[in-house]
Amino acid sequence: MIDLRLLREDPDTVRASQRARGADESLVDQLLAAEERRRSGIADFERARAEQNALGKQVAKASGEQKAALLATTRELAEKVKALKADSDAAAAELDQLTLRLDNVVETGTPPGGEDDYVVLREVGTARDFAAEGITPRDHLELGELLGAIDTERGAKVSGARFYFLTGVGARLELALLMCAVDQAVAAGFTPMITPTLVKPDVMRGTGFLGAHSDEIYHLPADELYLVGTSEVALAGYHSDEIIDLSAGPRRYAGWSACYRREAGSYGKDTRGIIRVHQFHKVEMFSYCRVEDAHEEHLRLLAWEEEMLAKVELPYRVIDVAAGDLGSSAARKYDCEAWVPSQGRYREVTSTSNCTTYQARRLGVRERNPQAGDGSTRHVATLNGTLATTRWIVAMLENHQQADGSVLVPKALQPYVGGLDVLPAPGAAG
RNA sequence: GGAGGCGUCGCCUAGUCCGGUCUAUGGCGCCCGCCUGCUAAGCGGGUUUGGGGAUCAAACUCCAUCGCGGGUUCAAAUCCCGCCGCCUCCGCCA
Numbered sequence A: 001m002i003d004l005r006l007l008r009e010d011p012d013t014v015r016a017s018q019r020a021r022g023a024d025e026s027l028v029d030q031l032l033a034a035e036e037r038r039r040s041g042i043a044d045f046e047r048a049r050a051e052q053n054a055l056g057k058q059v060a061k062a063s064g065e066q067k068a069a070l071l072a073t074t075r076e077l078a079e080k081v082k083a084l085k086a087d088s089d090a091a092a093a094e095l096d097q098l099t100l101r102l103d104n105v106v107e108t109g110t111p112p113g114g115e116d117d118y119v120v121l122r123e124v125g126t127a128r129d130f131a132a133e134g135i136t137p138r139d140h141l142e143l144g145e146l147l148g149a150i151d152t153e154r155g156a157k158v159s160g161a162r163f164y165f166l167t168g169v170g171a172r173l174e175l176a177l178l179m180c181a182v183d184q185a186v187a188a189g190f191t192p193m194i195t196p197t198l199v200k201p202d203v204m205r206g207t208g209f210l211g212a213h214s215d216e217i218y219h220l221p222a223d224e225l226y227l228v229g230t231s232e233v234a235l236a237g238y239h240s241d242e243i244i245d246l247s248a249g250p251r252r253y254a255g256w257s258a259c260y261r262r263e264a265g266s267y268g269k270d271t272r273g274i275i276r277v278h279q280f281h282k283v284e285m286f287s288y289c290r291v292e293d294a295h296e297e298h299l300r301l302l303a304w305e306e307e308m309l310a311k312v313e314l315p316y317r318v319i320d321v322a323a324g325d326l327g328s329s330a331a332r333k334y335d336c337e338a339w340v341p342s343q344g345r346y347r348e349v350t351s352t353s354n355c356t357t358y359q360a361r362r363l364g365v366r367e368r369n370p371q372a373g374d375g376s377t378r379h380v381a382t383l384n385g386t387l388a389t390t391r392w393i394v395a396m397l398e399n400h401q402q403a404d405g406s407v408l409v410p411k412a413l414q415p416y417v418g419g420l421d422v423l424p425a426p427g428a429a430g
Numbered sequence B: 001g002g003a004g005g006c007g008u009c010g011c012c013u014a015g016u017c018c019g020g021u022c023u024a025u026g027g028c029g030c031c032c033g034c035c036u037g038c039u040a041a042g043c044g045g046g047u048u049u050g051g052g053g054a055u056c057a058a059a060c061u062c063c064a065u066c067g068c069g070g071g072u073u074c075a076a077a078u079c080c081c082g083c084c085g086c087c088u089c090c091g092c093c094a
Helices: A004-009 A011-021 A026-061 A064-101 A140-146 A152-159 A169-187 A201-206 A232-238 A291-311 A358-363 A392-399 A411-417
Strands: A119-124 A191-194 A218-220 A225-227 A251-260 A279-289 A316-320 A332-340 A345-354 A365-368 A377-379 A381-389
Touching: A004 A011, A004 A026, A011 A026, A026 A064, A119 A291, A140 A392, A169 A191, A169 A251, A169 A279, A169 A291, A169 A381, A169 A392, A169 A411, A201 A232, A201 A358, A232 A251, A232 A279, A232 A358, A232 A381, A279 A291, A291 A316, A291 A332, A291 A345, A291 A381, A316 A345, A332 A392, A345 A392, A358 A365, A358 A381
Parallel strands: A191 A251
Antiparallel strands: A119 A316, A218 A225, A251 A279, A279 A381, A316 A332, A332 A345, A345 A381, A365 A377
């Protein structure tokens, strides 16, 4: 949600943001007009209401004929107040509708354009040259089946397409990965959280997920609840309608949860294996911080993601996502993409967004303004970033595979799988 | 699923029957000032949140806010309806 004061004082910044996103610029002027109508509506209503309050006090004191006369005027006034209230409410509702349509103002430096206009910031590590090693790399599903780690056939039997079982070492590997991520987060000062995966409409709307991409979200109409696509949703709602204290620095949470995505409109994309699934697990970093710290915090989240990628020894690149591909809440977004040998390309494994005050405004997360000193409040910034997800298993299996189909376990994960340094391939020779 | 009780400005609390000096009482905590070798005590003042107007900014002023949303009324913390949350009991199920 936009700061209406910013909109009034600096509409050009908002217009430029809309342009970079490829979104509707005229929305800015519609908002300005609606805001003006709302303010005059409120002023009219409040003037009449004040008069009514004053007369009401006289009625209480008066008696007899005097009272009867007063009642006649106040009755009339009550009608007027009611009508003005309706006008004022309508104007406010119209403004709210427009406000919800406006996406977050992008951060300076964000590449303009759409999905393909990202900028590669760096490439880290080098992809293995399987040809030089004389190996034809298997893809993650073939490896997963060989190791008894992934069962998509039975996933489909039980739950349908895009569902799977992680079995044996697959289940262990996921738990190891996520536990390792939690431990890293705790060491960095995060509070680990296991969050609800069903949330109320207000919270889902507050995080910005019920906008243009609402068909990605599972909805349970019988209970009026939504299944979260990430624990970001629950963690953003955690401090909703609260005034929190950030004087000691950002509040950092590491959420562990199942994540659910409908994957509507991705028919035929990534149908093999577990790259794109309806349900997976994720450890998500979430930070509440002061607006002036948000940029630095964003870079810290990215650094923690890269630290985690280094632990599982994956080659990856970092991209600066273009304005049109940010989603409604983010002002800036960096994705880390790991190399997937079977596809010969990089695939997203983490994503970190700086949502500035966009979510906090909708959810009512505030702090005492440290600059004002008069006890006034202001909205905080929220940021999120992936620390590990089920999808990482795809890249880990493929990058660490050996000729016989066995898979090496990265050193950092070995303590989490009972000291195993290799996932053996029982079906393969050796 | 059924029955009952409760929900007031950080915490506790008065007010709700019987609508109007409620501009929501009092205490605790907290903040500012006075007093005082220091501290404590004492004294005085302040202390919900959101919004409108005014202002360079303030002071100031107005509106809303007693769990949330409607309704009745000239007027609602107070009366009526719906919802949410917490607690107690019963039923059902692990």
